[in-house]
Amino acid sequence: MNVTSINARLMQGNQACAEGAIYAGARFYAGYPITPSTEIAEVLAERLPQVGGKFIQMEDEIASMAAIVGASLTGAKSMTATSGPGFSLKQENLGYAVLSEVPCVVVDVQRLGPSTGGPTAPSQGDIMQARWGTHGDHPIIAISPSSVQECFELTVKAFNLSERFRIPVLMMLDEVIGHMRERIIIPAPGELEIVDRKKPKVAPSQYVPYEPQDDSLVPPMANFGEGYRYHVTGLLHDDTGFPSNSPAVMGEHQDRLHEKIRRGLHEIIMVEEVQTEDADVLLVAFGCMARSAARAVKEARAKGQKVGMLRLITIWPFPEEALRQLAEKVKAIIVPEMNLGQVVDVVKSAVEGKVPVYGICQADGEIIPPERILEKIEEVL
Amino acid sequence: MRDSWEIRLGGSGGQGLITGGIILAEAAILEGKQAVQSQSYGPESRGGSSKAEVIISKENIDYMKVRAADLLLVMSPEAAKKYVDDVKEEGIIILDSTYVKDCEPKKGKVYKVDISRIARQDVGREVVANIVALGVIVGLTGVVSQEALEKAILARVPKGTEEMNKKALAAGFQAIKSVVNAA
Numbered sequence: 180m181n182v183t184s185i186n187a188r189l190m191q192g193n194q195a196c197a198e199g200a201i202y203a204g205a206r207f208y209a210g211y212p213i214t215p216s217t218e219i220a221e222v223l224a225e226r227l228p229q230v231g232g233k234f235i236q237m238e239d240e241i242a243s244m245a246a247i248v249g250a251s252l253t254g255a256k257s258m259t260a261t262s263g264p265g266f267s268l269k270q271e272n273l274g275y276a277v278l279s280e281v282p283c284v285v286v287d288v289q290r291l292g293p294s295t296g297g298p299t300a301p302s303q304g305d306i307m308q309a310r311w312g313t314h315g316d317h318p319i320i321a322i323s324p325s326s327v328q329e330c331f332e333l334t335v336k337a338f339n340l341s342e343r344f345r346i347p348v349l350m351m352l353d354e355v356i357g358h359m360r361e362r363i364i365i366p367a368p369g370e371l372e373i374v375d376r377k378k379p380k381v382a383p384s385q386y387v388p389y390e391p392q393d394d395s396l397v398p399p400m401a402n403f404g405e406g407y408r409y410h411v412t413g414l415l416h417d418d419t420g421f422p423s424n425s426p427a428v429m430g431e432h433q434d435r436l437h438e439k440i441r442r443g444l445h446e447i448i449m450v451e452e453v454q455t456e457d458a459d460v461l462l463v464a465f466g467c468m469a470r471s472a473a474r475a476v477k478e479a480r481a482k483g484q485k486v487g488m489l490r491l492i493t494i495w496p497f498p499e500e501a502l503r504q505l506a507e508k509v510k511a512i513i514v515p516e517m518n519l520g521q522v523v524d525v526v527k528s529a530v531e532g533k534v535p536v537y538g539i540c541q542a543d544g545e546i547i548p549p550e551r552i553l554e555k556i557e558e559v560l
Numbered sequence: 561m562r563d564s565w566e567i568r569l570g571g572s573g574g575q576g577l578i579t580g581g582i583i584l585a586e587a588a589i590l591e592g593k594q595a596v597q598s599q600s601y602g603p604e605s606r607g608g609s610s611k612a613e614v615i616i617s618k619e620n621i622d623y624m625k626v627r628a629a630d631l632l633l634v635m636s637p638e639a640a641k642k643y644v645d646d647v648k649e650e651g652i653i654i655l656d657s658t659y660v661k662d663c664e665p666k667k668g669k670v671y672k673v674d675i676s677r678i679a680r681q682d683v684g685r686e687v688v689a690n691i692v693a694l695g696v697i698v699g700l701t702g703v704v705s706q707e708a709l710e711k712a713i714l715a716r717v718p719k720g721t722e723e724m725n726k727k728a729l730a731a732g733f734q735a736i737k738s739v740v741n742a743a
Contacts, residue, residue, distance in 0.1 A: 189586045189597070223719040299600070319670055359597065360582060360585060360596070360597040360626055361621070362589050446657075470622050470623050473623070477622065548627065550627075
């Protein structure tokens, strides 16, 4: 038996997500359990106290989101997990975290909606909510894992990005990925990079909390309780953190929030290309649907059809550039997704009519099987 | 042994089929293979219909759901009705004849084993019917080794129940041997 198979074990996606959080340094979780995300809370209720962290079951999702923002301000890497109905409730304080630039990770294990919908039925229906669920022109980062291994590793990445860019990062699992169990190799300590937020180098009296110190435009962040007193608000504000009604100040604040993400795109955008080199038909898929699409690619290739896949790992900001480059080469794009057409429209807008784009859209609580993708490939070829 | 197995376990909530699927997948991983286990169930934990799926392969597994099964185990009449047609032509169907009666699948090789009765009467508790079933599956197919299966079972079952589970496993191996020999 080699080293790999000793470390290999069977693990559920939700559990891998929770273990990834611990590995990333998360030491605070506040949440309100909801199917199909509950195992994340269960695992962290047990694991966080073992590593000196805190777990709180809150009265609801609104308070959970508020609690992780508060905990993060004290320096603790913080997370909450939920599903659609709870994700709706978190939106207000999610916006607060974006504007006040508080790092945190929010996991949404998507189930069939709208409303309480189908609690045990898988879906990818919260993709647009992830982008625009909270109001106003805000940036956001959303990531979609396709395997149990990725549930672990991308949760680490989510914390890293949230710390690096001082922004909430959304882990968009789906019920299939959250609940399935598969082989995972837990990375050894130190094997994956861990990023911590930049702290101020100046004395408390010199600290200007929202003044960027370098080209990243991400200001250093002091921990509450360490003598750095500053004002945190959901109002647009100047570098001191105090609100302003000045169009110049408000506009500048808005611009910086977006610009810090734009400057970091090369670190944020993650995609995987599968057999795209000579592809005539490109599948664009994410989450559990990428697994179905991967099989469709394999079976189509076995029939001699030139099919490839662009797997979106980062969904927001949308990987437009990678898609545009592929759109130059392929004859058609197919987007299979378990909703009634959320990503397909973004794909259409990104390729600007250069190639026809077809959706396979389904919201009935079933994963779209490879057969349906293969049928569509036949149709468009 | 073939390179890849798509296995579906169907029955009622409470029969331990999801646990059974997990144990099978863990046994495969102990042997250095790839395994994916997924499930679907109603909101209730007992009495509703329950389905566990396991794919075991020497290669990486992309699609995680079972399409046409190489092996189907059904332990309730509802599950039998729902799943017997989604089996490969040369697939294997194991019916728990304690509960599944009057089921004559149109395809696949069918084995009728009195799984739940064996668990209840020969082992002593029906709660270990899933372990008897694993013995039947592995005794028949060798999808994982008997050693890996036993190791995975003992790692998963509650402390203090090891002997009963070993007895259940042996009963499963024995039961399928008798059925095969009688055929």
